[in-house]
Amino acid sequence: MTNGREPARGSGRFVLAVLGVALVALFLVLGTWQVQRRAWKLDLIAKVEARRDAAPIPAPRTAGPDDVYTRVFAQGRFLHDRTVLTQAVTVHGPGFWVVTPLRTPGFVLLVNRGFVAARTGYARPDGIIRVTGLIRMTEPGGGFLRTNDPAANRWYSRDVAAIAAAKQLGPVAQYFIDASGPTIPGGPIPGLTQTTFPNSHLSYALTWYTLALMSAVGTVIAIRRGHR
Known part of the structure; x- marks a missing residue:
């Protein structure tokens, strides 16, 4: 005689597994996105520093986003x-x-x-x-x-x-x-352009990847306990 609780438990474990996999996938995507953002930020910082410290050129008639800084x-x-x-x-x-x-x-x-x-x-x-x-x-x-x-x-x-x-x-x-x-007596105060940018993307990426690992481990433990 089949226990009616077994299908319910099996269904519950399946739902738990799906939710766990979804959470792991979400955290992995967010972590990878932060890695990509970090690469973009490092490239931006390098470009800004190089342009900021270069010898000035004549101001062009037109300029686009690639000419910023x-x-x-x-x-x-x-x-x-x-x-x-x-x-x-x-x-x-x-x-x-x-x-x-x-x-x-x-x-x-x-x-x-x-x-x-x-x-x-x-x-x-x-x-x-x-x-x-x-x-x-x-x-x-x-x-x-x-x-x-x-x-x-x-x-x-x-x-x-x-x-x-x-x-x-x-x-x-x-x-x-x-x-x-030039700086002129009486102001205004020039040279206040923000050319430094915060770069915390690595710590964010590690946080998301840690949450992905914790979610995976937690899901496995929960499923095993439910099976027992």
């Missing part, structure tokens, strides 16, 4: 009357990025001159200025949960196209540069 220089006159201030939080506290168009012989280029704590009181140099800095890509839309409001002159990101339209700059380079120099 390339060190460039440009020479021209600042259009101070068309400056925008975008909200920023830095090691110096909350304040603003001073983004000023630079009219060069070939085109207009937006320059993030650096950080100021207040909207007024920073230097506005005249004449021909040579600026050195790092290429950055446009930041369309706004900041976290905040949308740029050109009509009210409130800016939360360095949106090149929107700034160019609001300030009637005409055709501009579709990127901006974070100035690293």
Whole structure:
């Protein structure tokens, strides 16, 4: 006579095995993803360091994502009357990025001159200025949960196209540069571009792989106990 509990126990062990295998597979996928992220992050760090420390090249008319953090220089006159201030939080506290168009012989280029704590009181140099800095890509839309409001002159990101339209700059380079120099008495403070990036992907990967191993062992133990 067959015990009615055996099919139920067998079904339970099957469900437990399926759940265990699913958990192991999930943790393995997450661990492998972190390994891939680590390789990507190491490559990014190497590229940024090489570009940041290289000799500056003339600022190009166009640039793409592969050119980010390339060190460039440009020479021209600042259009101070068309400056925008975008909200920023830095090691110096909350304040603003001073983004000023630079009219060069070939085109207009937006320059993030650096950080100021207040909207007024920073230097506005005249004449021909040579600026050195790092290429950055446009930041369309706004900041976290905040949308740029050109009509009210409130800016939360360095949106090149929107700034160019609001300030009637005409055709501009579709990127901006974070100035690293020259440092001008009275500010803004240049050279605050973040060029170091956290890299904890190895520890995350080891965590996921450890959870995969624990899940596999736990599943086997649970199934054996259920069988007994």
